[in-house]
Amino acid sequence: MAIRLNIANHTANNSMPDLPDLNAVIKVLVPISDPKLGKSLVELDLIRDVTIKPSGVVSFTLLTDAEPAARQTLIDRCKATIKTLPGVTDVWVKVSETAAPVPPKPSGASTVSIEGVKHIIAISSGKGGVGKTSVAVNVAVALAEAGAKVGILDADIYGPNVPVMLGMDAFRDIKVTRNANGLDIVEPAFNHGVKMISMAFLIDKDQPVTWRGPMLNSAIRQFLYQANWGELDYLIVDMPPGTGDAQLTLTQSVPLVGAIIVTTPQTVSLLDARKGLRMFQQMGVPVLGIVENMSYFIPPDMPDKQYDIFGSGGGAKTAKELDLPLLGCVPLEISLREGGDRGIPIVLGHPESASAVALRSIAQSIADKVAELA
Ligand SMILES: Nc1ncnc2c1ncn2[C@@H]1O[C@H](COP(=O)(O)OP(=O)(O)OP(=O)(O)O)[C@@H](O)[C@H]1O
């Protein structure tokens, strides 16, 4: 699906609780089907250019080649449905019979690369909260520090934490420009040497996210293809936990050089890591290796001590069993969590700490693996 998310308008609406947001407009249209194909207009990607004006007027383009009578019925249904949303004063529908330019879409197993972006790497985990984002952000910054051109795509719609961990404000005005092909292009934010685009750009921080698969897919694809990434050596994608829609969209859209699986030494986390591995293998994406996070706790007042809070050796054992390299083990350190909360990744804030040393070494191992595969 390639609805042109009108990001600027959508963000502006955050301060106007009386208006529906883009999410609500799309969601309410999901049950309406194309008369010929019998599938949802939203899933078929036939709703484009949705805008919500401060006056409450919602407008969008409907792609359809239906007969005039069927077309009018479709328009009337869409209008009536959108008008049920609070705050909507009118609905304007523009009909287009020819498809507008859309971002490349996956067809079967084929993927489409992003111009200028050399290597795309997914940071994934089966289980939530194991430290994917912390690893993704620190690896990105470490690679940038080493002189690489790096971008990070925060694809976690349910917990887009990259902006905070990179010290960026996701709720600033997002710059969107239109390119020569008529596509809206998002300008990434930039801090600590890393370009960043986040799902947080699209969502209201106080609202629960209730997006359906197609909407999530659309947003991820637009952020991949309709962003001014420029020349990048590495685009790191921070995934939501699990093996859901986001993982499928990513693996089916762009050629990934590989995925990294983050785990903790805990058995449940390791079991989930195996599931993640299997999914990437089924999608034909190489897994570059495993990162074990929270390997042991280093008390700040006794830096020579180590406590195995989540057990020990699990990452190495799993890596061996699955015949994957263990890219490194990151200790649990209070300064790593503090750095994340303050927006100063530990590789910059405490470059001499054990976690920073481990994360830099992991970044180096990833660069080496990518170089082997490229
Ligand atoms: N090695 C570590 N030492 C100390 N704190 C850590 C470490 N790794 C992660 N944390 C903290 O644990 C919390 C969860 O980490 P993070 O957000 O990176 O996990 P995640 O896998 O991305 O979570 P989610 O599945 O919700 O996206 C954060 O507060 C982070 O600062």
Ligand SMILES: [Mg+2]
């Ligand atoms: Mg995360």
